[in-house]
Amino acid sequence: MLNIGKIEEGFVLDHIQAGKSMQIYRHLGLDKLDSTVAIIKNAKSQAMGKKDILKVECDIDSLNLDVLAYIDHNITVNVIKDGEIIEKRSLELPKQITGVIRCHNPRCISSIEQELPQIFYLADEANEIYRCRYCDEKYSEGDASSL
Amino acid sequence: MENLRHLMNPLDFSVEELEDLFDLAGEIERDMEGFSHKCDGKILATCFYEPSTRTRLSFETAMLRLGGKCLGFADATSSSAAKGESVADTIRVISCFADICAMRHPKEGAPMVAASRATIPVINAGDGGHQHPTQTLTDLLTIRSLYGKLSNFTIGLCGDLKFGRTVHSLINALSRYEGIRFIFISPKELRVPDYITEMLRQKNIPYEEVIKLEEIMPQLDFLYMTRVQKERFFNEEDYIRLRNFYILDKEKMALAKEKMFILHPLPRVNEISVELDDDPRAAYFRQVQYGLYVRMALILTLLHIQ
Numbered sequence: 001m002l003n004i005g006k007i008e009e010g011f012v013l014d015h016i017q018a019g020k021s022m023q024i025y026r027h028l029g030l031d032k033l034d035s036t037v038a039i040i041k042n043a044k045s046q047a048m049g050k051k052d053i054l055k056v057e058c059d060i061d062s063l064n065l066d067v068l069a070y071i072d073h074n075i076t077v078n079v080i081k082d083g084e085i086i087e088k089r090s091l092e093l094p095k096q097i098t099g100v101i102r103c104h105n106p107r108c109i110s111s112i113e114q115e116l117p118q119i120f121y122l123a124d125e126a127n128e129i130y131r132c133r134y135c136d137e138k139y140s141e142g143d144a145s146s147l
Numbered sequence: 148m149e150n151l152r153h154l155m156n157p158l159d160f161s162v163e164e165l166e167d168l169f170d171l172a173g174e175i176e177r178d179m180e181g182f183s184h185k186c187d188g189k190i191l192a193t194c195f196y197e198p199s200t201r202t203r204l205s206f207e208t209a210m211l212r213l214g215g216k217c218l219g220f221a222d223a224t225s226s227s228a229a230k231g232e233s234v235a236d237t238i239r240v241i242s243c244f245a246d247i248c249a250m251r252h253p254k255e256g257a258p259m260v261a262a263s264r265a266t267i268p269v270i271n272a273g274d275g276g277h278q279h280p281t282q283t284l285t286d287l288l289t290i291r292s293l294y295g296k297l298s299n300f301t302i303g304l305c306g307d308l309k310f311g312r313t314v315h316s317l318i319n320a321l322s323r324y325e326g327i328r329f330i331f332i333s334p335k336e337l338r339v340p341d342y343i344t345e346m347l348r349q350k351n352i353p354y355e356e357v358i359k360l361e362e363i364m365p366q367l368d369f370l371y372m373t374r375v376q377k378e379r380f381f382n383e384e385d386y387i388r389l390r391n392f393y394i395l396d397k398e399k400m401a402l403a404k405e406k407m408f409i410l411h412p413l414p415r416v417n418e419i420s421v422e423l424d425d426d427p428r429a430a431y432f433r434q435v436q437y438g439l440y441v442r443m444a445l446i447l448t449l450l451h452i453q
Contacts (some may be wrong), residue, residue, distance in 0.1 A: 107252040107275045114233045116260060134256025135277055138342075 004038045004055060011063065012078040012085075013054040018042055020072060021052035027067045027100060033058055066094035070101075070130075093128060096121050101130070101139055108135035152449055153262040153269045157283035157320045169288050172437070172444040176292075179212060182443065192245035193219035193259075194237065195272070196228060196252040201435070202272050202281070206249045209442035215306050215322065218245065235264045241321030242266040248448055250274075268449035275372060276312050281445065282412055283316040285438035290369065292437060293408050293430060299326035301366050306332075306373035306393050308339040312413040314373055318343055322352055329354040330363050332393075336385065337375065352402035360393065370395070372411045372431075374418050396420040399429070410434055 016024060030037050036057040045051040056063070060079055069076050069091035074082050077089040098119050103110045110132065111115050120130040120139055130139045154160070160168065175182050191210035195203050198221060207217045220226040227237060234252070238261040241248055249270045255277035262269040273279040279320050291297050302321065306329050308314050318339070320447045329347065331339050331354060338356060347354050357363055364370075375393050377386050395409065400423060411419060411431040423429050447453075 069162075105255065107255050107277075108255070109234065109252070109256040109260050109274075112254060113235065113257075113260055116235075132256070134259055135275075 004040065005082055006083050007057045008083050009060060010035075010055070010057040010080050011060065012058070012064075012080060013068070014051070014076040014078060015045070015048065016052035016054065016075050017072055018048070018050040018052055021054055024054060024068065024071060024075075026063060027071065028063055028065075029078065030054075030056060030057075033062075053142055065089070065091070065102050067097060069093050070097050077117055093125060096133075097130065103132040103135065103137055103139070105132065105135050105137040108132060110134050150451065151266070151268060153258075153271075154280050154445065155259050155262060155269075155271045155451065156278050157280040157287075157316050158323075159280070162323055165284075165287065168284070168441070168444050168448055169291055171267070171447065172288050172440040173292070175440045175443050182213055182447075184214040185447060186206045186210060186213035186429060186450070189213075189215040189247070189450065190245040191215055191217045191219075191446065192241045192248040193217060193221075193272075194226070194241060194248055194250045194252075195219065195221050195369075196223040196226065196250075196254075196257070198222050199273065202251065203249075205281075205435070205438050205442055206270075206272065207414050209227070209439055209446055212439070213443055213446060215246075215446075234260045237261070238265045238269065252325060270445065270449070278316060279312055280316065281438070281442055282313050284441045284445065285434060286313070286371070286410060286412070287315050288322055288350065288441045289410060289430060289434045289437045294368075297321070298324040300368040301328045301330060303330045303332055303360075303367040303370040304339075304373070305360055305395075306375050306383075308333045309337045312377075313375045314339070314371070315343060317371065319346070322347065322350055322417075327352060330367065331356045332358070332360050332363065334358060334375075334385070346377055360395070361399055361402060362395060364399060364403065364407075364446060367403065367407050369408045369410060370403070372409060372415075372418055374414075374416050393418050395423065397422055397426075400426065402430070 021041055040053040042050045043053055043114040050091060065077060073091045075091060078085045079087040096119060098117050101120060102118050110118055119133040121133055123129050123131040193203050193206055198214050223229060234257050242265050245267060249272040250261055251272040252258060252274050255275040258269055258271035258273045258274050271278055271280055287297060304314050372395060375390055396419060406428040408428050413431060
């Protein structure tokens with residue numbers, strides 16, 4: 001049995017699909033944080049078989065969690081304050097995502113314009129379809145690892 | 148500029164705002180002389196990163212007819228883009244020189260990037276295969292002027308419905324009006340994309356897809372023709388088999404209603420026989436004239452000139 005200590009303030013991201021924790025680690029910019037981060041891979045899960053868990057010790061207002069919903073909206077976000085869970089946050093698909101996925105349309109201005117942010121908007125919530133803000137090209141592969 | 152506004156997409160303007168724009172275009176049509184000094188002292192920059200004769204000349208004529216002046220470039224090689232300047236930097240510079248800018252760019256979304264950095268109104272004059280809003284405004288004004296309305300029509304769209312951006316924009320724009328029924332006439336290789344038919348189903352707008360033009364001619368209130376391009380076909384045999392379906396001639400027009408006007412975004416190649424040019428229902432050259440009126444009205448609107 002692996003024991004990881006409690007955190008005083010921060011997040012516990014639970015029910016991450018096994019193997020996706022490093023992707024989330026990168027997208028949340030956790031490598032840039034000067035704080036405790038625990039990455040638990042392939043933990044046993046009754047519901048999922050295997051799952052990943054991330055524990056992050058940080059100010060709860062310091063992370064933008066919008067990207068999580070795009071990667072996997074089944075992730076459970078537990079917000080921790082004074083060592084206790086104060087909130088279980090549900091994830092909703094963000095209306096807009098910036099700097100997470102890249103437009104693959106070679107005719108899009110974002111393929112050549114310097115330092116242009118990659119912005120996608122939620123075009124169809126039911127089918128989880130995002131489109132590039134510049135050229136309206138569809139991006140629906142659910143692959144957030146491309147940036 | 149206060150209330151800075153751009154035109155990127157034909158749907159940027161509400162139906163009510165389009166009515167105002169078309170009313171203004173109508174006033175210009177009736178009394179062009181009365182508008183000949185409205186833009187005295189104003190400058191239009193035409194920033195065309197790819198060649199386009201008709202659209203650029205239409206914009207420049209519109210500004211000259213309003214009493215303003217024009218500057219700009221007609222292809223990317225004669226602009227600082229050839230030195231590697233970004234669209235964002237170019238528009239910041241142009242904003243120092245001109246009062247309004249019309250931009251055509253081969254990259255989709257380039258005018259939107261320009262609009263996000265501009266301090267003057269930017270008009271999308273065509274961005275790759277994405278949008279060409281002033282063509283759609285031209286088409287709508289033409290229909291409204293010919294019929295006095297934009298609702299309750301059976302509309303035929305014929306030819307390359309898959310890649311034609313003017314067709315997609317026009318369908319989107321017309322889908323906001325009541326009583327519209329579409330008939331799409333194309334080979335199955337060039338049918339309208341799924342996202343368009345999905346949108347029509349969601350809005351409960353009736354549509355039909357057919358292959359032969361003759362079958363549905365008697366039903367149409369107007370017909371929007373486009374060019375079937377040989378390079379879109381996978382093999383020469385299919386192209387040869389299908390191309391003649393879409394040549395509109397006197398024989399096919401004999402099946403049409405007496406007031407079924409023909410529209411075409413131009414350039415035409417052979418899809419409308421020249422024998423129809425003198426038919427009073429051939430509206431495609433009048434369409435060019437309406438394009439001028441609507442661009443004049445658009446310049447005045449975006450510059451907030453009464």
